Amino acid sequence: MIQTLTDGVTLNVIPSKQFKTIRIVLTFLAPLDNKTITKRSLLASLLETNSADYPTQTDLAAKLSAMYGANFGISVNKRGNAHFFTVTLTLTNDKFLPVQTGLLAEGLEFLKSVLYRPNIVDNAFEATTFQREKENMTAYLASVYDNKQAYASLKLQALYFKNDENQRVPSFGSQSVLDQIQPDELYQYYQKMLREDQILINVLGDVDESAVQEALADFSFAARQVPTTPLFYHQPTFEQIQEETQTQAVVQGKLNLAYQVPTYYYEPNYLPMLVTNGIFGGSPLALLFTNVREKASLAYYASSSYDAFRGIITVQTGIDSKNKTQVLDIVAKQLASVQAGDFSDDLIAKTKAMIINQYISGLDSTGYLTNQQLIQTLVPTSKIAIADFQQQIMAVTKQQIQALAKQIKLQAIYFLNGEGGQA
Template sequence: MHLRIKDGVTLDLLPTKQFKTVGIKVDFVTPLRATAITARALLAQVLETSTATYPTQTALARQLSAMYGANFGITVLKAGTQHIVRLTCSVVDEQYLSSYADQQPLFERGMALLKAVLFAPLLPNGHFDPTTFTQQRQNLLTAIKSLDDDKQYLANRRLQELLFAGQPTQAMSALGDITTLGELTADDILTTYHEMLAHDAVHVAVIGDVTAQRAQTALATWPLTARSVHDTLPYYHWEARPTVQVGDDVAPVTQAKLNLAYRIPVYRNDADFMATVVFNAVFGGTPLSLLFTNVREKASLAYYASSSYSPYTGTISVQTGIQTQNQQRVLAIIAEQLATLQRGDLQSDLLAEIKASLANARLTVLDSPQRLLDGRLNAQLTHVTTSLADWQAALAAVTVADIQRVARQVTLQATYCLHGGEH
């Protein structure tokens, strides 16, 4: 059930008795701006740790404990051309508790907590608490730096920087960058906070045994104003470069990370979307894939080899872990797997197996409240809503010829290798 609460504010309700919890998700969505990404990430950190009523992380944790172990968190993410500040709260459905004495049901208490976080933060004298601000800025700095300790993440980020050189909104992590972070003040974050509340599109989604009336009544107490939202699709369109961008760095790694980025000009709302999903699964997206089978298993040249498809940016990324001296051989074998699909050389029984694995993966989503909620935002951003039956029919209809057609649109754009310096 999709409800328009007011201009720029929507509520999606997924009523179900399948789960013993009620999940709430609130997404604040705005077009990506390189200057604002870091500030929004820091704002999320500050809001997550305190409110006027619960001024410390300890006080907030006690309240969550008093709500029978409710979960609460704030994250930031990117979806194509959009930046999202996401609040989530999950509470037990009290009808499954043997003794629940509080008059207010836990869903309403969860909504009240999110309301307090958003609209009554810790703002002594109208400013964010300096101690909290300084501590959270340091925590975010540590978080950004620690991401680089994950060498595969680091390699992938460097690959994105190569691929989207000159496009900082796409090259940058959703957490922003260290240089900007060091320059941000508490006043900057306050400005970002007011801008987010006033101008972002707001998408609220609730899953569980909750009626539309209850959800609307709880949301009606939030002081959200109407906002004019430019309803632009989130896709980042870009032109292929005539030459492949190549980068490499030396780092203390025992296992080299070789990553590749391809352009595939197919987005979520394109007719070839499902064929591209299947192409990616055949290429490297599943344990049955050509990359996994031929690079890792048969040639024993990689510790892992996989691919992923982004329908927001029209990219396919390949991640491998290899010995540095095998780099050229691995590149050649990966290129051969793509060429195989471009020739239409794909066994029908392998295609059937991979389709079955995709169908099973899709069904597991139905058992995950969080992933079902995520799906509502994707539908909001892209205006594409597909029923399970339609999705299954589209999957079944994909042919070898469809995969060949998609494969012929795939072009290598960048390669990046993070290695230990040996050759």
């Protein structure tokens, strides 16, 4: 049951005895904006580090230890046109502890304290903490370059979203913006975020709904407007395929491709598109994996993923650089095969069974469940019964799959060339 605490602030308690934990997730949602992505990312680090009541990192860590290893974290990510600033606290259900300590109330009190009483001096984030977290974030941004799979995937995104400055920036921000951020200005932005962001609260576990509600009343959330920006991102089709190649001294090359798809999350054809992607590259049985890895022995990994909030399918492969042309050709042939219906009924049946299995398996994960509730609040059409999900997946036909595959258009190719390099 979704309750509105005030305009723009909702609470959804999911009672469950399945888990040994209570998971509390507060999501601050704002329209995606390249001017604020980096600020929000730095804020996540700062608020995780210390606060007025827990002025050092060890004070904060000791508080979490004392709450029986409570897990506290803030993450940032984007979905479609929205940026999510997600605060998560996982508590042990104290019925399993030697002493029943009222952890839920203590945990909510802790959240209120770290969010509403940050470490502020003279209307600015405390200078030493600020400087250190800025340096750590600089180091983190540089280290993304060291993970070649992640690096290649970000380069592909930059290429595909070259005309949209908000989408181009990774969810964790960029160095050029970070360099400019000042501690006073960041505090002002944080106050604005607390005041104006849409807030969605999800609580999962063996809890008393009214106790949660009472504790949250203490947060005194002010009313705010829900953003009017549509959640789904659209962009015009490129006439020409965008290509970029870089060479680095790495052993394995990375070849990543981006395709535009016109189908969005729980809009018509969404579930059939899930099956289509599953057959193309979304599972270990898919054509991509079977033909690039298993038959041609050309790659260690080759798969596709579907982002239904931005209408894009990406293909990622790790290959011997000399095989680039051959791999490109095989990938193109797999999509052509899906379009031509050149795949077995057996593969359709297995792909459907796998999608259903994954969906139901998600119900055993606290992270999946709270996220599912969050998305259902934002996209109410995605709230469907398990049986309906199963029935709709099972009803997808080969003709639908072929027709949808024809709408998948190659738009961008990024290649990280490992040739000549020996690490």
